[in-house]
Structure formats: structure tokens, C-alpha cells
Amino acid sequence: QMQLQESGPGLVKPSETLSLNCTVSGGSMSNYYWSWIRQTPWKGLEWIGYIYHSGNSSYNPSLRSRLTISLDTSKNQFSLKLTSVTAADTAVYYCAREAPTGNFDNWGQGTQVTVSS
Amino acid sequence: DIQMTQSPSSLSASVGDRVTITCQASQDITEYLNWYQQKPGKAPKLLIYEASNLETGVPSRFSGSGSGTDFTFSIASLQPEDFATYYCQQYDNLPITFGQGTRLESK
Numbered sequence: 001q002m003q004l005q006e007s008g009p010g011l012v013k014p015s016e017t018l019s020l021n022c023t024v025s026g027g028s029m030s031n032y033y034w035s036w037i038r039q040t041p042w043k044g045l046e047w048i049g050y051i052y053h054s055g056n057s058s059y060n061p062s063l064r065s066r067l068t069i070s071l072d073t074s075k076n077q078f079s080l081k082l083t084s085v086t087a088a089d090t091a092v093y094y095c096a097r098e099a100p101t102g103n104f105d106n107w108g109q110g111t112q113v114t115v116s117s
Numbered sequence: 118d119i120q121m122t123q124s125p126s127s128l129s130a131s132v133g134d135r136v137t138i139t140c141q142a143s144q145d146i147t148e149y150l151n152w153y154q155q156k157p158g159k160a161p162k163l164l165i166y167e168a169s170n171l172e173t174g175v176p177s178r179f180s181g182s183g184s185g186t187d188f189t190f191s192i193a194s195l196q197p198e199d200f201a202t203y204y205c206q207q208y209d210n211l212p213i214t215f216g217q218g219t220r221l222e223s224k
Contacts, residue, residue: 045161045204045215060212094160101167102208103151107160 002027004095004108012089012115018082022095022108025076029053033098034078036069038091039110046091050098051078085115119143119207123216129224134195138219140188140205149209152181152190155218156201164203165190195221 008020022034036048049059051069059067068081082089093113097106120143130136140150148168153161163172165181168188178193192199200223205216 044217045206047213047215058211062212096160099166102149102213103163103166103172104153104161104206105163105166105172107162110160 002097002106004097004106006093006095006108006111008111008113010112010114012085012113013117014086014115015084018080018085018089018113018115020080020093020095020111020113021077022079023075023077024097029071029073029076029078031100033100034069034071035096035098035104036080037094037096037104039094040091048080048082048093087115089113090115118212119146119210119214121205121207121214121216123203123205123219125219126217127220127222129222130195131224132195132197136192136195136199136221138190138203138205140183140190140216142186142188142207142209144210145185146207146209148184149207150181150183150188151206151208152179153204153206154199154201155204161204197223 003025005023012018030053033050035050039045051057051071066083071078092110094110095108096104122141124139150168152165155161164175164179169181180191182189202218202220204218
């Protein structure tokens with residue numbers, strides 16, 4: 001059974017960079033899209049972006065100017081970097097596997113990230 | 118962006134009830150719609166994909182239907198473990214978007 005696990009700081013200062021990793025175990029990263037999704041009580045679930053196993057990526061236009069998603073298949077990891085964060089980026093961040101059929105069939109447990117000085 | 122509007126936002130029901138949730142897309146998404154269940158402190162769990170297909174291992178009391186802009190999710194006979202929040206999600210166009218959720222509570 002595939003498992004995904006987020007890791008990274010739980011507290012980030014305003015204007016700094018939020019960096020998270022997702023480690024994938026129990027399966028290959030090939031032929032799937034690897035996504036980041038965040039959740040807040042006020043905006044609900046928000047798709048951040050994905051990277052395909054080939055390295056192609058797509059980002060939510062609302063975050064594109066601040067966002068980088070990268071992939072390291074040798075480590076079975078993919079990563080999120082979000083620059084110039086504000087309090088509005090405070091959320092639970094999930095990594096998830098998106099099947100070619102467009103559904104998120106495997107999720108990490110989620111990690112709370114708070115932006116505060 | 119495609120807006121996904123779920124109705125109702127919250128719902129009270131009893132064990133054994135049949136429950137129905139609707140999801141309306143702001144434009145035609147054919148059948149590119151999924152449904153998820155989320156319990157407090159947990160990640161969403163995929164229940165239905167491509168509007169009407171039951172994910173492996175999901176009980177058959179869950180079902181989905183619809184196409185175009187109007188979709189329905191149903192639970193045939195509510196069980197105690199079904200009290201949760203349910204979300205629809207479209208993947209016809211990027212960015213992928215989710216409905217705002219329907220909170221299903223015990224009456």
C-alpha cells in the first residue's frame with residue numbers, strides 16, 4: 001500500500017519561504033501526478049499544483065508567481081517551495097497522488113503550517 | 118476557474134436515512150467529477166471517481182451520478198461511520214477545484 005508523508009517546518013515567518021517535502025513509499029512514482037493541496041477553514045480545499053513523473057508541472061495561477069514544485073525520483077520525494085508567505089498561507093498542507101483519471105487516490109496525513117512572526 | 122457549488126452546506130440525518138448531496142459546476146465538466154469523505158483531523162478519502170464509479174473498497178451504499186454541470190452523491194442507508202464532511206472535485210480544467218463541502222451531522 002502506497003504511503004505519503006509530509007515533512008517540514010510547522011512555523012514560517014512572514015515574507016520567508018515555506019518548504020515542504022513529501023516522501024513516497026510502497027510504490028513507484030512513475031505514471032502519476034504528484035500534487036500539493038492545502039486546506040483552510042475559510043477557503044476549504046485548494047489545489048496548489050502538481051508535478052508529473054517526467055518533470056512537467058502545472059501550478060494554480062493564484063500561486064504561480066511564488067511557487068516551485070520539484071521531484072527527486074531517486075529519493076522518492078517531491079517538494080513544495082512557496083516564497084514570500086503571508087498569514088493567508090497558513091493552512092494544513094497535504095501531498096497527494098493524482099491518478100491519470102484525475103482523482104486523488106492517496107494522501108499524506110497533512111501537516112499544519114502557520115505563518116507568524 | 119470552474120466554481121463548484123455544493124448543496125446543502127450542512128445536513129442533519131439519522132442512521133438508516135438516505136442522504137443526497139448535490140454539486141453544481143459553473144460550466145460543463147462532462148463526467149470529470151470525484152467525491153471525497155473527510156473526517157476531522159484526517160485527509161480526504163476518495164469514494165467516487167468519474168462521477169459514478171465506486172473506488173475499490175468503498176461500500177456499495179455510496180453512489181454518484183450526473184454529467185455536465187449537475188451531479189448527485191448519495192448514501193443509501195446512513196451508517197454511524199458516515200458522519201463526516203463530503204467534497205466534490207472537478208478535473209475537467211486546471212486549476213482543479215473543490216466544492217466548499219457538506220457537513221453531515223447526526224440528528
